[in-house]
Amino acid sequence: MAVHKxxxxxxxxxxxxxxxxxxxxxxxxxxxxxxxxxxxxxxRVGWDFEDEHPGVDARGFNEFDALAPEIETHLVNAVLTNxxxxxxxxxxxxxxxxxxxxxxxxxxxxxxAEEILIRSMxxxxxxxxxxxxxxxxxxxxxxxxxxxxxxxNYLVDRNVPFGRIVLQIMPFFISRQIYCGAGKVxxxxxxxxxxxxxxxxxxxxxxxxxxxxxxxxLKRPIINTRDEPHADSKRxxxxxxxxxxxxxSELQTYLKLGTTAIVLAMIDDDMAPSDCAxxxxxxxxxxVSYDIDLEGSYRLANGTTATALEVQWVYYAAAExxxxxxxxxxxxxxxVGTDLMKRWASVxxxxxxxxxxxxxxxxxxxxxxxxxGFRARHDIEWSDPRMAALDLQYxxxxxxxxLARRIGLVRISNDAEVEAAISQPxxxxxxxxxxxxxxxxxxxxxxxxxxxxxxxxxxxxLRRVPMLEPLRGTAAHVASLLDECDDAGxxxxxxxx
Amino acid sequence: MAEREQKRxxxxxxxxxxxxxxxxxxxxxxxxxxxxxxxxxxxxxLETNAEEFVKNYVQKGGQ
Numbered sequence: 001m002a003v004h005k006x007x008x009x010x011x012x013x014x015x016x017x018x019x020x021x022x023x024x025x026x027x028x029x030x031x032x033x034x035x036x037x038x039x040x041x042x043x044r045v046g047w048d049f050e051d052e053h054p055g056v057d058a059r060g061f062n063e064f065d066a067l068a069p070e071i072e073t074h075l076v077n078a079v080l081t082n083x084x085x086x087x088x089x090x091x092x093x094x095x096x097x098x099x100x101x102x103x104x105x106x107x108x109x110x111x112x113a114e115e116i117l118i119r120s121m122x123x124x125x126x127x128x129x130x131x132x133x134x135x136x137x138x139x140x141x142x143x144x145x146x147x148x149x150x151x152x153n154y155l156v157d158r159n160v161p162f163g164r165i166v167l168q169i170m171p172f173f174i175s176r177q178i179y180c181g182a183g184k185v186x187x188x189x190x191x192x193x194x195x196x197x198x199x200x201x202x203x204x205x206x207x208x209x210x211x212x213x214x215x216x217x218l219k220r221p222i223i224n225t226r227d228e229p230h231a232d233s234k235r236x237x238x239x240x241x242x243x244x245x246x247x248x249s250e251l252q253t254y255l256k257l258g259t260t261a262i263v264l265a266m267i268d269d270d271m272a273p274s275d276c277a278x279x280x281x282x283x284x285x286x287x288v289s290y291d292i293d294l295e296g297s298y299r300l301a302n303g304t305t306a307t308a309l310e311v312q313w314v315y316y317a318a319a320e321x322x323x324x325x326x327x328x329x330x331x332x333x334x335x336v337g338t339d340l341m342k343r344w345a346s347v348x349x350x351x352x353x354x355x356x357x358x359x360x361x362x363x364x365x366x367x368x369x370x371x372x373g374f375r376a377r378h379d380i381e382w383s384d385p386r387m388a389a390l391d392l393q394y395x396x397x398x399x400x401x402x403l404a405r406r407i408g409l410v411r412i413s414n415d416a417e418v419e420a421a422i423s424q425p426x427x428x429x430x431x432x433x434x435x436x437x438x439x440x441x442x443x444x445x446x447x448x449x450x451x452x453x454x455x456x457x458x459x460x461x462l463r464r465v466p467m468l469e470p471l472r473g474t475a476a477h478v479a480s481l482l483d484e485c486d487d488a489g490x491x492x493x494x495x496x497x
Numbered sequence: 498m499a500e501r502e503q504k505r506x507x508x509x510x511x512x513x514x515x516x517x518x519x520x521x522x523x524x525x526x527x528x529x530x531x532x533x534x535x536x537x538x539x540x541x542x543l544e545t546n547a548e549e550f551v552k553n554y555v556q557k558g559g560q
Contacts, residue, residue: 014556025557090558140559143551148559216560242560373532374539389547390539392554401542407535 002268005261006155010096012148014137025091035123047077048447058227083431098431102332103258112421139395140203150246171276175311182245183364185391198382205289230450248404250412258340277301361410433473444488457489
């Protein structure tokens with residue numbers, strides 16, 4: 001039986017300090033986060049780095065030339081009452097959602113992350129001199145060869161051989177681009193011109209050079225092997241997925257998280273397709289992204305050929321069989337599971353029959369419609385700077401400037417759900433314990449991270465509460481206990497730590 | 498993947514998937530009018546100095 005697909009999404013946002021001569025992105029990112037923390041939170045609680053091991057490799061070894069990401073402990077790092085982590089990563093503001101139990105819930109937290117960035121930008125800009133402005137984009141590329149990630153995380157069973165995960169998830173990642181892509185004008189891959197790739201399906205495909213590996217900043221691999229479960233490492237892995245785009249479309253975020261969770265559950269249960277491996281995965285990843293007519297056929301390792309749509313239908317059919325046998329419990333239950341399957345089939349059908357009908361729900365198709373219209377109206381080429389400007393502005397989070405919001409894309413969440421998710425944790429994971437403790441005992445918490453919290457309850461030494469099981473510490477477990485305890489000392493006594 | 502037939506679209510087991518249309522009663526004309534309105538709006542909000550904006554947009558140090 002598959003382990004529950006606890007999941008989360010972390011987004012590095014693009015940041016621009018306008019009309020400031022020597023713009024420093026680290027300082028600008030710090031200002032964004034500090035503005036939010038000082039403006040909205042009672043007290044800052046910092047991140048605890050005790051359990052961070054980003055250099056551990058899932059394959060059980062470290063390639064001697066593999067560069068593990070460094071942890072930058074000196075940068076701004078905060079934990080929010082909704083259970084999220086909000087921090088400066090390298091030179092970007094980054095927000096990691098709290099752990100969620102299904103794709104619908106996580107889509108709400110992803111939208112809440114956008115709202116948090118919008119409020120941060122608003123607060124920060126009130127502090128800047130007239131004429132200066134911080135601008136945040138939810139995108140993955142500056143159009144000049146620099147990329148920044150939107151990473152997904154999924155809990156998987158430690159007993160599943162990592163080689164099986166690699167074999168069975170790779171074709172899914174390559175083919176899911178057709179409904180996960182955020183779209184991009186031009187290409188940033190070496191040697192490709194605007195004439196060859198005027199517009200492509202994804203922001204990220206240009207930047208992937210390896211099939212499997214540990215890096216995240218150069219020679220990026222389709223399958224990232226970082227083995228840092230942030231949970232009981234004997235029972236779990238956390239699959240760290242770096243190959244996706246940040247989507248403005250909620251439907252895409254929902255489908256991306258939901259279909260990937262289903263496929264990973266199928267892999268746990270050994271019911272995923274194993275005969276779809278692409279002969280040349282890195283090449284196929286890019287070629288699928290460049291093929292906006294969805295006509296390309298790709299050689300598979302078994303000697304046959306298939307289109308990206310055909311590979312997706314194979315996964316869809318296998319998912320139906322898996323669900324018939326196992327149900328949807330591990331991806332959040334019957335309601336969200338059947339809804340995901342229905343929308344998955346609906347989007348694949350539309351991509352096959354009438355892709356333009358998805359102009360209100362799939363970023364790259366929405367962009368294509370808009371950009372073709374803009375080009376025709378102004379009689380300009382794809383290489384015109386206005387096209388690049390348009391492509392940045394689609395992702396602009398300023399409410400009066402952002403084009404994605406103006407299009408009126410199909411929503412998955414509603415405003416009330418998003419407003420609640422800005423400050424309240426999901427009730428169904430350990431994020432509930434983290435978030436509610438931060439809200440209730442901010443002065444008694446020294447630090448927090450994904451799998452523990454450190455309390456200072458006065459005379460005793462600091463007390464660390466481990467949270468190695470992502471599905472414990474939920475509202476069902478601790479809500480009434482937290483309601484009854486007026487201070488953290490009492491809470492720890494009653495928890496028996 | 499050996500048989501071509503296997504790659505055909507399977508019948509969704511719940512109900513016929515509803516293709517997400519832009520709107521139930523919209524004709525091509527209406528869609529075009531809607532796009533024109535959107536493009537009018539974009540002309541208003543697009544960065545005035547697009548070239549400068551794009552040139553200054555540099556994002557180093559990402560994952």
